[in-house]
Amino acid sequence: MTREEFADILLPNVEHTRVYYEEKYGKRNLGDGAMVTRLAPSPTGFVHIGSLYQAVAAQKLAHQSGGVCFLRIEDTDQKREVENGIEQIITSLKNYDVQFDEGPLNNGEDVGAYGPYIQSKRKDIYQAFVKDLLIKDLAYPSFLTEEEKEKITEKQKAIKSRIGYFGPWASAERNMSMEEAVEKVRAGIPYTIRLKSHGNFLRRVVIEDCIKGEISIPENDMDHILLKQDGIPTYHFAHAVDDTLMHTTHVTRGDEWISSLPFHIELFKALGYEPPKYAHLATIQKEEDGKKRKISKRKDPEANVLYYTEKGIPVKAVEIYLMTLLNSNFEEWYLENPNRDIHEFTLEFSKMSTSGALFDMEKLLNISKNYLSTLSALEVYQNTLEWAKVYDEDFANLLEKEKDIAIRTLNIERESEKPRKDFAMYSEVKQNIWYMFKENFDNVSYDWQKITDLEEIKHILQVYMDKYYDISDDNDEWFNKVKLLCDELGYASNMKDYKKNPENYKGNVADVSTVIRVALTTSSRTPNLKDIMEILGIDEVKRRIEKIKG
């Protein structure tokens, strides 16, 4: 029996050869220094913030170098796959402004010449390469059962050996004759295909990681599984084949992969290919009970990118935050160039952290707050409306009905050198402007501050409306009138005077302003009162004052 015949029996129905695929997926025609990167998530649920982090990095790196970034779905594990997993990934990443040049689309089609980009559709490709290894005696069928595997592990533990299928532990199957193996196959015994490792644990592989620098690890000597019983490859093998065929130049992935690096290196060697460059990103951490840990899908809602969408945190803010984590000099650049597109920033490996950063929600919200303050009132209005249509229908209806009031309110103190920064998320807009809408002002309770005597409050409002309020006043005049009101009623119109001799006054101009403010909005914390009154309009102002006078 020749090895070719042997391989045919183990893997029948493989349509093409390795050479066919190598020729089919020729080199990319790109300029010098162009990086080809990819994001390779598995469709096991929502998009993780860590995946987004990697996506932002991969995309930036490719595009700033005139290269290509593609999306590849790693769905080699049917057990973990989630319904609509692929659609979710594609949609979420699109929403988060990640631009792929190649990859699967939501209509089931692919963009790009190196597809299919969904691994489950590449079975024939992987098998062609496994067959080649089989022929070269670099792989062999393994009939090891789960129980046998466990037995080996137990023995290894007993004698304190390293755990795994390697060297002497694997020798029976490594040295099995082709005839014996074929007999088992014919008998219907299920089998996997393993790598026949030629590594030596006593030797070291040294890899120059783009981020971490030189990494030195013992060589792989494990006969890891290449092809599972169902004929689908493991991640590792798919990685080696796909990133070769798709001509990936730089693999950006989480640093939890470092430990399987020696295996990957050996795989490329067995296949006869040059491995890509690796950039192992430190994973985003989360603190719990004083301990750091990888941010987790199960425990942390903020691990899901949808969380930010639901809260109404702008995509841009998330992107900026991820960039600050990604490159330590980004933040400074951004502060100096607030009006430049963040894509103008050049990402560098040397500025990437080698240790995992703690996710800082406060910082994200601060970035978001600042970002929102740079938008126009109309933009904030539109974005809030869009958000509310999905997450707060009543508010959305109100915003549409009262568009003019909403926009004017959002514009108070916005178009200035130092704009207001009232909210960090679209979900916070409502609590900041709700009182501007007549519809909301029927059943309200007032949060009076210093002056709480209702008779005094009524009196202040009465005099103010009768003698002083004029809707056509500009801001200085408007406030001047409030001061006159204070003088008339025995309140200090000048804060400095008041501070010198508080006992000479019933209160001060701040207290009186607060009465008017609360009467009109129920709240003591609002933007400029004069603007609020102007937007409410004279009738509504009167109505609200009458409400209190009862």
Place this chain on the structure above:
RNA sequence: GGCCCGUUGGUGAAGUGGUUGAACACACAUGCCUUUCACGCAUGCAUUCAUGGGUUCAAAUCCCGUACGGGUCACCA
């Protein structure tokens, strides 16, 4: 347990042997400004770079040990 990676303030960090008396940003505190709030401004917040030792005229920066934290040891990715 083996193997890897990491360790500068509450957080992200700058720092690559000598104006670092350790930038900057977030958070926090205090004060100023102010009709409230939100801004803005000012000041404060690591006598010290996990720790012990070594190299050097000089170390957060180089070397070794220790501790701690993280990752990984699947027919998961």
